[in-house]
Amino acid sequence: MAFRGPFQLFGLERSFFTRKMEATFRAMGVDYEFRLKTQARTEWLEARAGTHLIPVVLTPEDWMLWDSTPMAFDLERRFPGRNIVPTSPVQRMACLLIEDWVDEWLPRVAVHSRWMYDDNAAAIARSLGTNVAGFWVGEEIPQDKEPEVAFIADFIRNGFGNRACNGLAATSAEEGPIRAGFDHQLDLLAAIFETQPFLFGDRISLADVALVGAFVSHFLGDPEPRTWVEARQPSLVAWVERAFHTTVGEEDWLPDDALNPLLFPLFDEIAREFHPHLAATYSAMSAGSKRFEMNLDGRDVEFMVVPYREASRQFVRDEFLQLDATSEAKVKEVLGSRGLLDVYQLEPLATFHHQSPAGTRHPVL
Numbered sequence: 001m002a003f004r005g006p007f008q009l010f011g012l013e014r015s016f017f018t019r020k021m022e023a024t025f026r027a028m029g030v031d032y033e034f035r036l037k038t039q040a041r042t043e044w045l046e047a048r049a050g051t052h053l054i055p056v057v058l059t060p061e062d063w064m065l066w067d068s069t070p071m072a073f074d075l076e077r078r079f080p081g082r083n084i085v086p087t088s089p090v091q092r093m094a095c096l097l098i099e100d101w102v103d104e105w106l107p108r109v110a111v112h113s114r115w116m117y118d119d120n121a122a123a124i125a126r127s128l129g130t131n132v133a134g135f136w137v138g139e140e141i142p143q144d145k146e147p148e149v150a151f152i153a154d155f156i157r158n159g160f161g162n163r164a165c166n167g168l169a170a171t172s173a174e175e176g177p178i179r180a181g182f183d184h185q186l187d188l189l190a191a192i193f194e195t196q197p198f199l200f201g202d203r204i205s206l207a208d209v210a211l212v213g214a215f216v217s218h219f220l221g222d223p224e225p226r227t228w229v230e231a232r233q234p235s236l237v238a239w240v241e242r243a244f245h246t247t248v249g250e251e252d253w254l255p256d257d258a259l260n261p262l263l264f265p266l267f268d269e270i271a272r273e274f275h276p277h278l279a280a281t282y283s284a285m286s287a288g289s290k291r292f293e294m295n296l297d298g299r300d301v302e303f304m305v306v307p308y309r310e311a312s313r314q315f316v317r318d319e320f321l322q323l324d325a326t327s328e329a330k331v332k333e334v335l336g337s338r339g340l341l342d343v344y345q346l347e348p349l350a351t352f353h354h355q356s357p358a359g360t361r362h363p364v365l
C-alpha cells in the first residue's frame with residue numbers, strides 16, 4: 001500500500017459498531033488509532049462522511065468511510081492473508097448470516113439492557129457524555145466541564161435512548177422475552193466456544209468480531225447486562241477477553257468447509273425471530289410504511305422500519321449470487337434446505353438506494 005499511517009477510527013467507547021470496527025482492526029492486525037467523536041469534531045466528521053452515524057474511519061489515503069461491513073470487506077482486499085471472512089462457500093455464507101443477526105438483531109437486546117434500567121442508563125449516559133465532551137471514560141473531568149458532560153448525558157438518555165427502545169420494541173413491556181431470548185443465545189454461544197476457539201474453528205471470523213464488539217460495547221461494558229452474562233454463562237467473559245486480543249495468524253477454519261453441528265441450534269434461534277423480522281421489514285418497506293406490527297411468539301409487537309436492514313440483506317444476497325454453481329449447490333444443501341436463505345433471496349427493493357443525502361441508506365423518496 002503506497003499510503004502509510006494508521007487508520008483513524010472515530011466513534012465512542014460505548015458504541016456497538018465502533019467496538020465492532022475496533023475488533024475488526026485488532027483481529028486483522030491493522031494499525032489504527034481510536035479517536036473520540038467529540039462535539040468539537042462533529043461538524044467536520046459529518047461533513048466529510050455524509051452521515052451522523054458512528055463509527056467513521058479516515059483511511060491512510062485521507063478517505064472518510066462509514067459502515068462496518070463494507071469497511072471490513074475493504075480491509076479484506078487491502079490485507080490478503082489476514083482475512084477474517086472465510087473463503088469456502090458454506091462457512092462464508094454462514095459467517096455472513098451470523099454477522100447480519102449480530103448487527104441487526106442483537107442491538108434490540110443492547111438498547112433494552114442499556115436504557116430500560118435506571119442505574120445502567122445513568123451510568124452509560126454519563127460515559128457517552130464524557131466522550132462527546134472530549135474525555136475518555138475514567139479520565140478526570142475538570143470542574144468547569146461538568147455541566148457540559150451532564151447536559152450531553154441528559155440529552156442522549158432522554159432523546160436517543162427512549163427513541164431507540166421504542167423503534168426496536170425494546171421497551172420494559174418486552175423485558176421477559178428479551179431476557180429469555182438472550183439467556184438462550186448465551187447458552188448456544190457458550191456451548192460452541194466450549195468445543196472450539198471461534199465460530200468456524202481455530203481462526204477468528206467476522207462473525208466472531210461482530211460478537212466481540214457487541215460484548216465489549218454493551219453486554220460486558222454496561223453494568224446491567226454484564227450481570228446477566230456473568231450469572232448465565234460466565235465463560236463468555238473470558239472468551240471475549242481472548243477474542244479481543246486475538247490477531248489472525250496461520251490458524252485455519254474447520255477443514256472441508258465443515259460447520260460445527262452446534263451452529264445449527266444457533267441458526268434455529270436466528271430463524272426464530274430475526275428472519276421473520278427481516279421479512280416483515282421488507283413487506284413494510286415495499287408498502288412504503290414506516291411502522292409495522294409483527295407477531296413474536298404470540299405477541300403482536302410494533303416496530304419502526306429500519307431501512308438499513310435492506311442494505312445488509314442485499315450485501316448477504318449479493319455474496320450468495322456470486323457463488324459458482326458447485327458452491328451454490330453446497331450452500332443450498334447445508335443452509336438453504338433449512339430456510340436460512342429465503343429472506344435473502346427476495347428481490348432488491350426498487351425504492352431502496354444505498355446512496356442518499358441523509359447518508360444512512362434510505363428508501364428513495
Ligand SMILES: N[C@@H](CCC(=O)N[C@@H](CS)C(=O)NCC(=O)O)C(=O)O
Pocket residue numbers: 015016017018052053054055066067068069103308
Ligand atoms: N451499519 C452501520 C451502523 C452504525 C450505527 O448504527 N451506529 C450507531 C451507534 S453504535 C449510531 O450511530 N446510532 C445513532 C443513530 O442511530 O442515530 C455500521 O455497521 O457501522
